[in-house]
Amino acid sequence: MKPKKMIVAGIMSGTSADGMDVALCSIGPSAAGKPRVKLIGASEFPYPQAVRQIVLAAMDAKSMPVADLSRLHWRLGELYAEAVQNTARLYGTRVDLVGSHGQTIYHQGVASKYLGSETRCTWQIGEASVIAEKLSIPVVSDFRPADLAAGGQGAPLVPMLDYVLFRSEKISRVLQNLGGIANMTAIPAGATTDDVLAFDSGPSNMVIDACMARLFNKPFDRNGAVARRGIVYPKVLERFLADPYFSTLPPKSCGREDFGEAFVERFISVSRRLKARDEDIVATATALTARSILDAYQKFVWSHLGQKAPLARHVEYVVGGGGVRNPSLMAMLRDGLEPLGVKVRSTDEFGIPTQAKEAVAFALLAWLTWHGLSGNVPSATGAARSVILGRITRA
Structure with a gap:
């Protein structure tokens, strides 16, 4: 046809x-x-x-x-x-x-x-x-x-749209979706579809939302306010970042089978044993999302982009999904990316509302x-x- x-x-x-x-x-x-x-x-x-x-x-x-x-x-x-x-x-x-x-x-x-x-x-x-x-x-x-x-x-499937809308001859771009799961698409400058790398890096809003539901009886952390009041517990963070999924090489995908109720129950239990307050648990869950994304970028994506874009100033990090509305999460991501010379942008700047991209x-x-x-x-x-x-x- x-x-x-x-x-x-x-x-x-x-x-x-x-x-x-x-x-x-x-x-x-x-x-x-x-x-x-x-x-x-x-x-x-x-x-x-x-x-x-x-x-x-x-x-x-x-x-x-x-x-x-x-x-x-x-x-x-x-x-x-x-x-x-x-x-x-x-x-x-x-x-x-x-x-x-x-x-x-x-x-x-x-x-x-x-x-x-x-x-x-x-x-x-x-x-x-x-x-x-x-x-x-x-x-x-x-x-x-x-x-x-x-x-x-069977995932991720959004990379086809990422390639169609965001590929550039001169700029390497990473498309980061912050839905329940965090997935990223890396498109080197001048890429063909064979050069595209994409995978799920781990949880995005899923663990944060589940902690909010269990600890505060609210569906999500509006404006990242609860995380902003809390303290990140490094020992909890490092323990859960040791989950084998985070070090598994792409291609890979995940969902509630990996980071659903059982994972959240362990996360809250370990945090409470270390005397974390409820707001500290939400802050640490937010940091888990940010760190797993930043670690994935440095472990898997940067070397991939470096084949065609050795200078960080030529990399744009374009973020979409519901997590964009969480200033605490976005601040953690910017704090990790901008020192690398990576420019953080929103899909809104390209005419696609953050929530609509998928x-x-x-x-x-x-x-x-x-x-x-x-x-x-x-x-x-x-x-x-x-x-x-x-x-x-x-x-």
């Missing part, structure tokens, strides 16, 4: 499980060969509290009735359809195609023995047939399995899938080859 210009709605609900981000994009071919992506508008929709509680339970549960999982799968499809409908109405535009990431409730990018075979798997829920039926337009969903089947981790990414991936074009970046996911992502559900 010859690529054509379309209005595509991308829907993203991440590991923070706080709600849905919808991005309406005009996407079409360009003379340069890369798709041209223009954001029309974006909206955020929080999950109803009861829905969020069930989503979190599904993500961390060792067991949950199959009936509840099935009902949640269909209910999320309804919520996604409503979110797209409301956003299209708000911006007064039609929608030709929907790209729905779905809600990840389990992701295992590294194989382990199961029923006599080495198995990797991923599962995103939110019934695409419901979305297609309610909106009367086709939906692309289930983006991750094709990459996983081709030997990749939704824009899945709009782009849906457009690529609709036109039979590959959407993964094998150098980022570890896949053996480029593949067409997702499945199409027609209205």
